[in-house]
Amino acid sequence: QDGTLSVLEISxxxxxxxxxxxxxxxxxxxxxxxxxxxxVGLGAGSNGxxxxxxxxxxxxxxxxxxxxxxxxxxxxxxxxxxSELVVGDSDxxxxxxxxxxxxxxxxxxGFHGSSQGQYMINGGTLTVASIVQLGGAGQGTxxxxxxxxxxxxxxxxxxxxxxxxxxxxxxxxHLLVNGDIAVALVDDGAMTLGGGTVEVPTGTLSVYSxxxxxxxxxxDAEVASSGSLRASAGExxxxxxxxxxxxxxxxxx
Numbered sequence: 001q002d003g004t005l006s007v008l009e010i011s012x013x014x015x016x017x018x019x020x021x022x023x024x025x026x027x028x029x030x031x032x033x034x035x036x037x038x039x040v041g042l043g044a045g046s047n048g049x050x051x052x053x054x055x056x057x058x059x060x061x062x063x064x065x066x067x068x069x070x071x072x073x074x075x076x077x078x079x080x081x082x083s084e085l086v087v088g089d090s091d092x093x094x095x096x097x098x099x100x101x102x103x104x105x106x107x108x109x110g111f112h113g114s115s116q117g118q119y120m121i122n123g124g125t126l127t128v129a130s131i132v133q134l135g136g137a138g139q140g141t142x143x144x145x146x147x148x149x150x151x152x153x154x155x156x157x158x159x160x161x162x163x164x165x166x167x168x169x170x171x172x173x174h175l176l177v178n179g180d181i182a183v184a185l186v187d188d189g190a191m192t193l194g195g196g197t198v199e200v201p202t203g204t205l206s207v208y209s210x211x212x213x214x215x216x217x218x219x220d221a222e223v224a225s226s227g228s229l230r231a232s233a234g235e236x237x238x239x240x241x242x243x244x245x246x247x248x249x250x251x252x253x
Contacts, residue, residue: 086107
């Protein structure tokens with residue numbers, strides 16, 4: 001039988017401060033939780049599922065689907081991950097953010113081989129101080145909807161290792177990257193816009209041979225491509241220089 005825990009607030013003490021959700025039901029009746037490490041789906045064969053609404057969550061390290069399945073849903077929450085946020089560490093993990101804000105030191109989606117990670121951002125903001133890696137050695141996808149805004153302090157690597165697969169669906173959102181973007185850095189990678197904006201003020205958006213940049217919207221970046229560039233379903237505007245040897249396709253209609 002699954003366990004059930006109801007607690008007013010969770011505060012971090014001087015010890016390990018680890019919270020593992022491997023099944024059952026955790027209900028936070030108060031407004032805040034603070035732990036050093038939060039794992040959703042830690043144990044082999046586990047199926048962790050945690051949903052929070054309107055809470056303040058502060059953790060040093062947050063991992064979803066370590067050796068089991070994991071799902072985290074945040075609705076209108078304020079979340080601060082001071083170190084690393086991993087969605088799909090070694091298994092299948094999902095994170096859904098609806099409104100609110102998430103801040104993390106680094107973000108990895110689909111980290112290790114055979115992992116699958118999905119991060120869906122429905123409105124709200126995501127701020128990553130350092131790097132974002134989609135498809136470390138697994139499959140990683142970020143999807144922005146409802147005008148979600150993402151800012152990355154460092155580089156973005158999509159398809160970052162052999163046999164990996166990375167997807168960034170910007171949708172109608174805004175993506176600001178203060179470093180470089182590498183699409184299909186090592187293996188399969190793609191970035192798709194649906195009326196949104198990708199902004200790279202000082203770096204380069206590089207599309208490697210196994211990668212693609214497609215859709216419609218605004219790309220405010222220097223673009224270098226040996227992969228595929230496709231304008232579809234509307235106007236795709238690159239308002240700075242484009243260089244490369246890849247293919248360019250403009251769909252009809």
